[in-house]
Amino acid sequence: MDNQEIRKAGLKVTLPRVKILELLEASVPRHVSAEDVYKMLLEKGEEIGLATVYRVLTQFEAAGLVTRHNFEGGHAVFELDRGEHHDHIVCVLCGKVEEFMDATIEERQKEIAAEHGFEMEDHSLIIYGRCNNSSCPGRE
Amino acid sequence: MDNQEIRKAGLKVTLPRVKILELLEASVPRHVSAEDVYKMLLEKGEEIGLATVYRVLTQFEAAGLVTRHNFEGGHAVFELDRGEHHDHIVCVLCGKVEEFMDATIEERQKEIAAEHGFEMEDHSLIIYGRCNNSSCPGRE
């Protein structure tokens, strides 16, 4: 059960934390903002404050349970960390997000970091483009 | 002179815009936030409002004169666009930023976007790591 994940992170197993983790696992939209989580909880009838959502999400991030992304738009989005690393492609027109993972790029990044005297710890790669989704606005 | 750059962007050549562009060209810290620009202008005795700094920076971005980056930390940073695209390596300990450009990665990105049915428009690649700078804190 999820509870172990929370406990392992050194956090008390409380209702807000369990509910938020469950919600992330249901992973409906893969990338959700704190506000999204808050609203989804409200819709489910859970009375969890926005401040708590932010706190819990930040704690989950510190514990390595979720990853925070700074896509453009002024607010951060979170996604459950399922172990496998991946990068993102975001449609600048409709906001659709797809994930990918490319060994070639991953490898080159480590080399580049080394060439600059850095030890790579993490990275963020986001490709912005126009998707060919039929429901995507701005298509001629 | 810079004025042409501004004019070409379809903007009037006003004192705030000229001063901000000059400041970006002096490129002291390569990556500055709107707040940074505002303070630097104040120090130089220029009475330019923060709102104007934001407006001008946004216009410059739209005109392709500067690029806006969403590094982590809740605020955006801008840098003068000198034509050549490049990505960044940021030290998680001291915040130092270095730039790099790798043809292999650039190429793969286009391919990946295409594989996902996207037409790449732009991308953001940031490598986070620990630098080996002697003045970098957190070195054992």
Place this chain on the structure above:
DNA sequence: CTCGTAATGCAAAAGATTCTCATCTCTCTT
């Protein structure tokens, strides 16, 4: 040089995230 439009400054607004603090609830201990 004069006028109309676009730009600026200020202050208020808006959006996102954090903090304060009184209250509540896990968990560990008897």
Place this chain on the structure above:
DNA sequence: AAGAGAGATGAGAATCTTTTGCATTACGAG
């Protein structure tokens, strides 16, 4: 199972970044 203490929560205030409204001012075409 009951109690104590540390840690967590909720509501709202506070903070920070960025945007907007509006009256005033400054470009630049004619």
